[in-house]
Amino acid sequence: MFGLYETAFGSITWGEIIMVLLGGLMIYLGIVRNFEPLLLVPMGFGMILVNIPLGGLMIYSPQGFPAEATTLGQLLQDIADGKVGLLNVIFAYGIKTEIIPLLIFLGLGALIDFSPTIARPISFFFGATAQLGVFVAFSIAYVSGLFTLNEAACVGLIGGSDGPPTIYLTVALAPQLLGPIALAAYSYMALVPIIQPPVIRLFTTRKERAIYMSPKVREVSKLELVLFPAVIFIVAALFVPKCAPIIGMLMFGNLLRVTGVTERLAQTAGTVFIDVLTFLLALTVGGLMIAEVFLTPQTLAIIGLAAVAFVFSTIGGLLGAKLVNLFLKEKINPMIGAAGVSAVPMSARVVQKMGQKANPRNFLLMHAMGPNTAGVIGTAVVTGILYGMLVK
């Protein structure tokens, strides 16, 4: 009787058992601790799906890369023959082609309100200086010898605190590291409320944290809101052409949001559309985490370097705000610079909470949202610059 079918018990390795447990841990963190549940739950389940042997959802080549059909015409036959699985197809045609990360950015654009950035354009400066962690983590990763130049750039970009651009660059430069890099990028975003406060306390005085900023932010006209995505896209793409796909999608999504006549499109892009793409991305990225690829010293290094990247990006934002304060009569609270790390809206919430603790009169959320959303643009620009420099 037992000869009639095959079980996976005999084939499962210790590495796969560890990966299944890690997948379970991610699902636990998502459900019980509410750490980025929309990403960690599908990612964790994707890990479990591919680490049960003989399942065939994601087939790997002997070199540890996801198997691919040679041509689109061959695809159906390869699926029938069990040479590629469901997740292979999503990876090959959705992620490797960069379609899913870019379309997620479109949905993100439809969700972001850029009016705090428009009202206080200096936010752009904080969004730029807060990319410091990208370069610090890159340098450490590369000099350590554990990573090649291209891999180190992708590890560094985790410091941009934005998932889709990190995935966009990693697919182009180091697809073999996509699993651990995506995992670190998304998990650390959930850890922003834990990582940022001690760094902010270390780099600001109590007096600085208590600086009062009037909660009133200039009202932005509809014309400004509509012009913003078009103008920012044109200028950014002229200076950094390789950022055009990312910033183009982001700004297109935002234009849908602000026109006033494309509400249905914006609503779809910001809800169902982005949700479907996110779980496809997260499930497939989870499917990239097989034991042979994931349980390596590189993965541990990525997890450590991601923390370094987040810390230095926070420092970069704070130093940017302190620098600007040297030239201002009416000082700004330097904590709002820390929100330039992107990670919308977690880092702005951290600043709001710390601001109120230091001075109960303070209401910094809208001031922090400016650098926060400018950080998304900053990360897109950095991605474009690195892409232009490193992708041959």
Add this chain to the structure above:
Amino acid sequence: MVDLAMVARLWSAYGVNILVLIILLLIAWIVGLAIRRSRVKDKQGSEKT
């Protein structure tokens, strides 16, 4: 072997990033200022008539 010249080149990307975002800052500021000024002028014009 670590190519320190390449590390330095990539660090220059940080500077380029800051420069590009400062340009975006200036453009956003100028566009905002121009729109607000034209609104004020329009308002003053309509008040006169």
